[in-house]
Amino acid sequence: MIRLAGLVSITLITACSATTEVSDVPELAAEDIVSASVFLNSETRALQEDTFANPGYLWVDRGEALFSQPPAAGPACITCHEKGLRGVAATYPAYDENIGQVLNLEGRINQCRVTQQSEPAWTFESDELLSITAYVANQSLGEPISVDVNGPARAVYEVGRDYFQTRRGQFNLSCQQCHTENWGKRLRGDTLSQGHGNGFPAYRLEWESLGSLHRRLRDCDTGVRAEPLPYGDPLYVALELYLAERSKGISIETPGIRR
């Protein structure tokens, strides 16, 4: 019996090593994956779920208006996307075949704006781009995140994973150390989340405003005393893709409320 068990385990090990990459870096167990809203107190969570009082909807409203407002030259967004964009945000960042790059939702919106509407791209973190991104993401409210990291997006995904796992800054900390290995524990007055981007663009109480995931990432980098990357940097887009794959299965909460 013991010999048989030994044989089975050897077979299992061979089977595992043949299919998965050998890595000593811990990952989130699928059954442990939870949205950051789980760590909010009940009042803040109730505010997020209140579709009237959640202040993020002030931006969603503006985004809705922009969506149907035609720019000077081209058609309005709604002319092409008359049925709305339900479920789309849950698949972003995604590889764009036309330009051969991985784009996040902001990048895709700007891409459309330049090519279809013949308008200059909105600057990252501008009120317009935040509003319309929040509106498009909000249409996928409750949709589970499901990004494609195979094919041409694979290399970008791996760059994002490396960024996540690399120690940086004067504190010499990686994203991984807080958000995979120590989530749920306290860091000063706050609970460490798992670092999912499913509520973004989110209304952070600290900002008293809506902000993009890149703004949040910049805060994280600043927090470990590393040099934050510029808004829209390809490295942050890669990180966003890695984060989205890591959040597989949890649903979009935009506009989320975060501390």
Added chain:
Amino acid sequence: MTSIRLAVPETAIAGEIIEVKALIRHPMESGHRRGSRGEVIERDIITRFECLYLGEQVFAADFHPGIAANPLLTFYVRASRSGDLEFTWTDQHGAIWSEASSLTVS
């Protein structure tokens, strides 16, 4: 550019007490904060909110620097006759934002 959200029921029974909610986008900068270079960020707040029902004031509030950004107000009004509820916010410089909502009373 500001956004206003109002939650007022469309219909009510005469004598019913209805819940009214009003949210406006505003930074409500207190004037007590400093920027990254140490300079004082100037105060910029809404100072007055009023709600008129059938032209008569039913609720008003004075705002001070301690009110958070994007203020949300919830209050109650007794429905009497059909008509408009008018909401007005005035900031410290005298700028006014208004929005109205109509209520049908049966």
